[in-house]
Amino acid sequence: MIGIDEINILVIDDGSRDFSVRLAKECGAEVHSFPKNRGLGWVFVTGVGIALAKKADVLVTIDGDGQFNAKDIPKLIKPIIAKEADFVTCSRFIDKDLTPNMSVIKFWGNLFMSKFVSMLIKRKFYDVSCGFRAYSREALLNINLFGKFTYTQEAFLDLAYKGLRIKEIPLKVRAKRQFGRSKISDNLFAYGYKTLKIIFRTLRDYKPLKFFGSLGVIIFFIGLVFDFFLLYHYIIAHSLSPYKSFGFIGGFLNAIGLIILVLALVADMLERIRLNQEKILYLQKKREYEVD
8 A cells, every 4th residue: 555564453342242253363363352342432432542553544444234435435535645634534425426315204304414514614524424434543542532432523613623634435334234233323312412412511621611602692681572572561461470480480590601602701711721731732742642
């Protein structure tokens, strides 16, 4: 492979109970096993740590279900080798001719996630859930994830907010997995809920003023609706009855809204501390995993 001197195949076994580990070892892969299922996000973070320890220049992640073609790896890493991108992901939807035939729910779920993440990042992406990806060493040093269930959308947000270069490459993907059964997307509603929870937590950490500020403003203005209705009724009827309770509701919502707005300002100050901690972590990783 042009630009690559050495290839290490790493398999991370997330508590499997079949013969996957034996097969992987027989094929010459280095296997790291968890005694019980820890979650895809945990597996990815473990893989990143191992790749950095091995001083890898590029990390490619690929699912073991046979949906992706390993022969496409050169296409995936080409922008990284050419210094054109820090993070490259396979896109199943950027080219309609390559879009796999999947269920309507799965298709629209992927579309929603892509549009939602694109809105948060303020840049158009077509596929933020695909697991076939390549990361440069710079991306590996910068990435800092917390979601245990999955990592795909959180990685987009984390690297985009840090200003790293992201590129999508249209590749053909098999519609159905050839091996095994998905523990991640078997229940699409549970998958959507857990994924959105990770996304909102990431947004909370990276954009606290917007996250809490928007919530505080909405609650405060809902309170104002009750306040103005009561004021209008008093001007017309010269009495607060029978809507006195609206005044208490409006005042309560105004107070809650203001408290959340103050919390937003405090969280914004803490965000500066978090950014400094991220810089320190990056420099510490760079020093620890320095390439000779």
